[in-house]
Amino acid sequence: MYCPRQCALIHVEGLWDDNRHTVRGEHGHRRVDSGADRTERGHVVLRAVPLWSERLGLTGRADAIEMHPDGSVVPVEYKIGGRHGDAASVQLCAQAMCLEEMLARDVPVGFVWYSKTRRRDRIPFDTALRQRTEAVILEVRKNLEAQRLPPAVDDARCTECQLIDSCLPEVVAHPGRVARHCAELLRCGS
Numbered sequence: 001m002y003c004p005r006q007c008a009l010i011h012v013e014g015l016w017d018d019n020r021h022t023v024r025g026e027h028g029h030r031r032v033d034s035g036a037d038r039t040e041r042g043h044v045v046l047r048a049v050p051l052w053s054e055r056l057g058l059t060g061r062a063d064a065i066e067m068h069p070d071g072s073v074v075p076v077e078y079k080i081g082g083r084h085g086d087a088a089s090v091q092l093c094a095q096a097m098c099l100e101e102m103l104a105r106d107v108p109v110g111f112v113w114y115s116k117t118r119r120r121d122r123i124p125f126d127t128a129l130r131q132r133t134e135a136v137i138l139e140v141r142k143n144l145e146a147q148r149l150p151p152a153v154d155d156a157r158c159t160e161c162q163l164i165d166s167c168l169p170e171v172v173a174h175p176g177r178v179a180r181h182c183a184e185l186l187r188c189g190s
């Protein structure tokens with residue numbers, strides 16, 4: 001959801017570069033994943049739970065799943081930093097839809113925990129979020145099947161993107177501008 005081109009560079013081209021965001025995320029997830037399953041305030045918390053959905057064509061892993069005595073199942077996603085767009089809600093909703101298919105039961109709500117505020121947001125999986133999540137899944141699948149590299153967004157997202165050095169958004173989004181700069185450089189040098 002961050003950028004369709006980033007998704008294709010990773011999953012079609014097989015590129016991966018780290019930046020401070022990916023390193024912090026990896027470090028944080030290693031800590032979360034290393035936690036053992038345990039009982040907390042009367043419910044069981046399972047860690048690093050594998051998830052899948054035949055219907056949606058998804059596989060993944062949940063940071064934590066709470067199993068409550070009343071039978072309710074609640075996914076919890078841990079995020080390093082603060083709230084940033086609705087990607088975490090869509091990610092969590094995809095986890096809920098996997099759990100619903102795996103366990104044949106409703107999963108109506110989950111939580112996203114943010115390290116910056118050390119609080120968690122309650123995310124109800126309403127119809128609008130479910131439709132948005134399925135639309136994102138379809139869009140990603142379409143791009144991956146087409147093996148197509150979408151155009152560079154070349155906006156504020158790029159400065160924080162892990163793949164900026166591989167993507168070169170300014171070059172691919174404005175080839176004319178780059179050609180002019182090169183021509184000026186060559187003129188100055190001659």
Ligand code: SF4
Nearest residue numbers: 003006153158161167
């Ligand atoms: S640098 Fe910009 S256009 Fe390129 S993948 Fe990252 S966000 Fe997308």
